Amino acid sequence: MTMKAIRYHAYGPPEVIELREVPRPEAGDGEVLVRVRAAAVNPGDWHLLRGSPYLLRAVSGPTRPKAHGLGADFAGRVEAVGAGVTRFGPGDEVYGCAPGSFAEYVTVRADGPVSAKPAGLTYEQAAAVPTSGLTALQALRDKGRVGAGHRVLVNGAAGGIGTFAVQLAKAYGAEVTGVCGSANVDLVRSIGADHVVDHTKADFTRTGRRYHLILDNVGNRSLSDCRRALTPDGAFIPNSGSGGRWVGPMGRIIAVNVLSWFVRHRFFTFVTRENAADLATLAGLVEAGDLTPVIDRVHPLEEVPQAIGYLERGHARGKVVVTVQPG
Incomplete structure (x- = not known):
């Protein structure tokens, strides 16, 4: 089985991004397979795309990227679960963090950064929240x-x-x-x-x-x-x-x-910790009316290059979101 996904194989401007047909992942033991409905753009996406700052390349690859997907935040429905998963089931609406979320499907550990989608939000709004x-x-x-x-x-x-x-x-x-x-x-x-x-x-x-x-x-x-x-x-x-x-x-x-x-x-300095407990806290604040995502614009999956370019220029009001699978 295949899926549509954003891929890049060289550092550079948004024009190096491609929309490709790639193998669809499967849920392994302890994992959840999510059908992605929406994903959000973050500064990390254009840093990875550009390979900038150069210090980042010590992890991402010195001359070309080791990983080829982009995107980190997602919202969607559970498609399947792997062995040992009891926290989620097929059809559950979820949101969270997974590398390569500009794709029709992603996998994430069931005990990792994934939680029930905040009630009352669209998939696009929910995808704007995690990172x-x-x-x-x-x-x-x-x-x-x-x-x-x-x-x-x-x-x-x-x-x-x-x-x-x-x-x-x-x-x-x-x-x-x-x-x-x-x-x-x-x-x-x-x-x-x-x-x-x-x-x-x-x-x-x-x-x-x-x-x-x-x-x-x-x-x-x-x-x-x-x-x-x-x-x-x-x-x-x-x-x-x-x-x-x-x-x-x-x-x-x-x-x-x-x-x-x-x-x-x-x-203080810190590194953001992606975890289910804090995703649940954010969902609670949304449902209590204390938190509402602000979305500047929404792009379809094929316009990820434009979405990343817009965010990189530094004038986004709130979040830039990608609709991966509408409907």
């Missing part, structure tokens, strides 16, 4: 320990992670300031931000306001400038930044780790 939602959740809850009375600033509040972070911080009782461009001020306010800073008109590090936590999804201000906007015991969590073609955002993360030894402020 960005998990990143925002773990940054605010686990590292920032955000709670009632905290002042939280989200730099890049209109992006994929930012739109989730604004809503999650509000759900945890924080006073939230979102930083975005002029075109996105109304959007950021509509998802719950108490204050919005238009970065084309004001510098959030020079307004005189102090925050208990800054989640930085952009990396367009120096670390010393960001420290000026923190309370004395405030926390800073970088989720992006520059560092050139060799190390990319890792350059800012390395700088944060070094600086944390010498300053009073709390500087």
Whole structure:
């Protein structure tokens, strides 16, 4: 049996991507085979496609990619389960994380990052949640320990992670300031931000306001400038930044780790943990009305190159999603 799937065999621009017929995977022991209905685009997709920063190639392949699929987030229906799987059954609606999700079918460990799809969401909306939602959740809850009375600033509040972070911080009782461009001020306010800073008109590090936590999804201000906007015991969590073609955002993360030894402020870095428990937590927040995915645009599977190119240009409002199998 075969399926349609996105493949790339050389590093380069979106034009190197191909839609191919490939063998359909089968559910092995302890695995779930999911018929993918929708998948989301993430920055990791264009980093893998470009082989950039070059440090990434130590894992993905020095001169050409070792793996040929793209996509990480999915939503769909369970098609079949392997031996020993009791948590899911055929027909269950699920969502989660699996490499190569720009494909008609994926397999994922039943005890891995897969959970029941949030009730009331379309497949496209559900596919928008996993990676960005998990990143925002773990940054605010686990590292920032955000709670009632905290002042939280989200730099890049209109992006994929930012739109989730604004809503999650509000759900945890924080006073939230979102930083975005002029075109996105109304959007950021509509998802719950108490204050919005238009970065084309004001510098959030020079307004005189102090925050208990800054989640930085952009990396367009120096670390010393960001420290000026923190309370004395405030926390800073970088989720992006520059560092050139060799190390990319890792350059800012390395700088944060070094600086944390010498300053009073709390500087945190982390790697998002893909897991079922947090996917279930996000689903609960969606079903409680505290979290709604923001989707910029939806592309069909054959337009994955355009979808990745659009996200790479850096102007997406919320998430870019791919409909893999409509209906």
